[in-house]
Amino acid sequence: MNGGYPAGPLARSIAWATVLYLLLPITIVIPVSVTDQRYLSLPEHGISFRHYANLLGSESWLASIQQSFWIALGSTLIAVTAGTLCAIGCWRIGRRSTELVRALMLLPLIIPAIVYAIGLYRWFGTLDLLDRFLGVTLAHGVTGIPYVVITVSTALAAFDPRLEQAARGMGASLGQTLRWVILPRIAPGIASGAIFAFIHSWDELVLVLFIASRNVFTLPRKIWDGINENLDPSMAAVAVLLIVFTVALLALDGALRARRQ
Amino acid sequence: MSAPVAHALELRGLSKRYGSFIAVDAVSLRVDRGQFLTLLGPSGSGKTTILMAIAGFVAPSEGAVLLDGADITGLSPERRDFGMVFQGYALFPHMTVAENVAFPLRVRGLSRADRDARVRGALDLVQLAAFAGRRPSQLSGGQQQRVALARALVFDPALLLLDEPLSALDKKLRAELQDELKALHRRVGRTFVNVTHDQEEALSLSDQVAILNHGRLVQMGAPEALYERPRTRFVADFLGKSNFLQGTVREVGATGMALQAGATRLVQAGAAHPAPGRPALLSLRPEKIGLLAGAETAENEVAGTIASWAYLGAGYSLSVRTADLGEIRVALPAWRAPIAPREGLPVRLGWAADAAVPVLEDADAA
Numbered sequence: 001m002n003g004g005y006p007a008g009p010l011a012r013s014i015a016w017a018t019v020l021y022l023l024l025p026i027t028i029v030i031p032v033s034v035t036d037q038r039y040l041s042l043p044e045h046g047i048s049f050r051h052y053a054n055l056l057g058s059e060s061w062l063a064s065i066q067q068s069f070w071i072a073l074g075s076t077l078i079a080v081t082a083g084t085l086c087a088i089g090c091w092r093i094g095r096r097s098t099e100l101v102r103a104l105m106l107l108p109l110i111i112p113a114i115v116y117a118i119g120l121y122r123w124f125g126t127l128d129l130l131d132r133f134l135g136v137t138l139a140h141g142v143t144g145i146p147y148v149v150i151t152v153s154t155a156l157a158a159f160d161p162r163l164e165q166a167a168r169g170m171g172a173s174l175g176q177t178l179r180w181v182i183l184p185r186i187a188p189g190i191a192s193g194a195i196f197a198f199i200h201s202w203d204e205l206v207l208v209l210f211i212a213s214r215n216v217f218t219l220p221r222k223i224w225d226g227i228n229e230n231l232d233p234s235m236a237a238v239a240v241l242l243i244v245f246t247v248a249l250l251a252l253d254g255a256l257r258a259r260r261q
Numbered sequence: 262m263s264a265p266v267a268h269a270l271e272l273r274g275l276s277k278r279y280g281s282f283i284a285v286d287a288v289s290l291r292v293d294r295g296q297f298l299t300l301l302g303p304s305g306s307g308k309t310t311i312l313m314a315i316a317g318f319v320a321p322s323e324g325a326v327l328l329d330g331a332d333i334t335g336l337s338p339e340r341r342d343f344g345m346v347f348q349g350y351a352l353f354p355h356m357t358v359a360e361n362v363a364f365p366l367r368v369r370g371l372s373r374a375d376r377d378a379r380v381r382g383a384l385d386l387v388q389l390a391a392f393a394g395r396r397p398s399q400l401s402g403g404q405q406q407r408v409a410l411a412r413a414l415v416f417d418p419a420l421l422l423l424d425e426p427l428s429a430l431d432k433k434l435r436a437e438l439q440d441e442l443k444a445l446h447r448r449v450g451r452t453f454v455n456v457t458h459d460q461e462e463a464l465s466l467s468d469q470v471a472i473l474n475h476g477r478l479v480q481m482g483a484p485e486a487l488y489e490r491p492r493t494r495f496v497a498d499f500l501g502k503s504n505f506l507q508g509t510v511r512e513v514g515a516t517g518m519a520l521q522a523g524a525t526r527l528v529q530a531g532a533a534h535p536a537p538g539r540p541a542l543l544s545l546r547p548e549k550i551g552l553l554a555g556a557e558t559a560e561n562e563v564a565g566t567i568a569s570w571a572y573l574g575a576g577y578s579l580s581v582r583t584a585d586l587g588e589i590r591v592a593l594p595a596w597r598a599p600i601a602p603r604e605g606l607p608v609r610l611g612w613a614a615d616a617a618v619p620v621l622e623d624a625d626a627a
Contacts, residue, residue, distance in 0.1 A: 166351035170344070172365075
């Protein structure tokens with residue numbers, strides 16, 4: 001804000017305390033990841049990158065990373081398609097009842113993941129989707145929809161409805177209007193939604209614990225097991241890589257938004 | 262542009278209700294091929310709803326829209342073949358000027374070469390060929406308006422619909438673009454339907470003006486006919502300025518009638534009149550009243566004093582207080598004005614028997 005009053009010392013210290021509170025637990029994994037010990041600890045005699053080497057040389061870690069990536073990509077595709085169509089549909093109909101649809105789409109955010117996971121477990125059992133790539137991708141895709149609905153609805157709120165009228169009036173079909181007028185205008189919103197949906201799947205654990213066991217072993221699942229079983233510092237190394245990857249995605253989102261303005 | 266193919270538009274008993282609110286009430290009208298029709302009315306008069314019904318964005322509750330005699334009421338907007346200039350232009354911000362103008366052609370699946378040629382032609386038509394590569398946000402309001410016009414005309418539509426095309430512009434630019442729009446209409450020879458609340462714009466642009474109030478068509482005709490022979494008080498008041506003189510019919514003759522307003526006797530030319538003893542209302546334009554000097558006389562004379570006055574450049578606007586007719590507004594040319602106006606100055610007003618027009622009260626006209 002320009003021209004506002006500068007923050008007082010109390011406000012400043014509270015703000016910094018909050019920032020530290022948010023960041024410190026995350027940054028603690030950085031020194032841990034370069035420890036020279038064999039267990040999760042701070043470095044004692046020096047810095048060592050052997051846990052990173054270990055991680056990148058381990059087939060089981062790389063397999064998990066790969067699996068997580070493909071699941072995240074597939075579920076992002078599902079979430080973006082369904083969420084974008086839903087947001088556009090609600091926007092075009094524009095009646096009071098569409099508010100209900102939009103609220104319904106946000107349910108995965110509101111309902112505790114564990115409740116949802118129990119339901120999925122029962123249901124996927126009968127559908128033979130347990131511990132399968134498709135099952136996890138579907139579950140992550142559906143729970144990623146809210147992020148896309150929110151970002152695309154926000155982008156549509158700024159869209160001048162007369163542009164759609166103009167396109168239709170000039171003879172454009174609904175499909176042409178969607179492709180040439182609406183989608184280019186809301187593309188940044190879709191991209192934001194896609195990034196959030198990707199991150200959502202990338203670090204989702206609760207659902208995976210319920211609906212996957214051996215065949216599907218995503219990265220968060222592997223970290224979880226690692227912490228429970230052997231306290232290997234490779235976990236800290238993978239956590240650092242995860243942070244770097246997520247920050248890169250968020251930076252991409254920021255760059256896309258900046259380009260829009 | 263290829264050879265002009267103009268179309269005739271007809272509305273038959275068009276009505277639009279929103280719940281219990283009647284936005285458009287049984288409007289019937291006809292525009293001939295190549296005519297420029299303006300729907301004129303205050304806000305809430307239903308003019309925009311009628312335009313949207315012609316475009317197909319609003320489904321009428323009753324009635325029909327006909328193009329060259331064919332009923333198009335049930336067609337969706339994209340199948341009606343009209344060009345439209347939207348309020349605020351609705352240019353696509355993510356496309357260049359050329360891409361905007363090419364849009365209707367792209368939709369119709371024209372080849373790139375055909376598209377480019379016609380886009381150039383349309384941009385030449387509105388003198389914007391040099392701006393083809395710019396984005397709409399880099400253009401002035403007047404230029405954006407011209408891009409919208411080029412985009413609406415590039416595919417040779419049957420009809421051009423204009424929704425308050427000049428309302429976003431400042432006054433000087435508006436006058437300029439009015440002239441351009443009129444010249445463009447002549448050049449492309451198509452049927453134009455324009456919506457506005459600006460009576461000057463309606464008078465200067467149109468072949469036909471339809472005046473709307475509360476969803477009803479009050480009167481339709483050529484601008485001169487509407488201005489000179491308004492049917493109701495609303496029309497006389499909305500188109501230009503008018504004085505309203507209230508009197509009682511005294512005598513009715515073959516060529517006119519005599520009215521009594523207090524102690525003042527008025528003579529009014531014209532054929533059809535109400536019966537003696539009935540009240541009558543006359544509309545008298547401020548510019549048709551003269552100031553009488555010395556021994557000068559007129560068919561109608563009334564004495565009063567100047568209550569207030571304003572200098573408007575081309576003329577003075579006087580408000581003259583009279584005993585029997587209330588305050589009468591007089592437009593006086595400033596060039597060699599017979600008097601120097603000041604408040605309280607006694608004056609004699611005079612006007613010819615055919616200067617005023619009998620009009621109906623709005624309630625009686627319904």
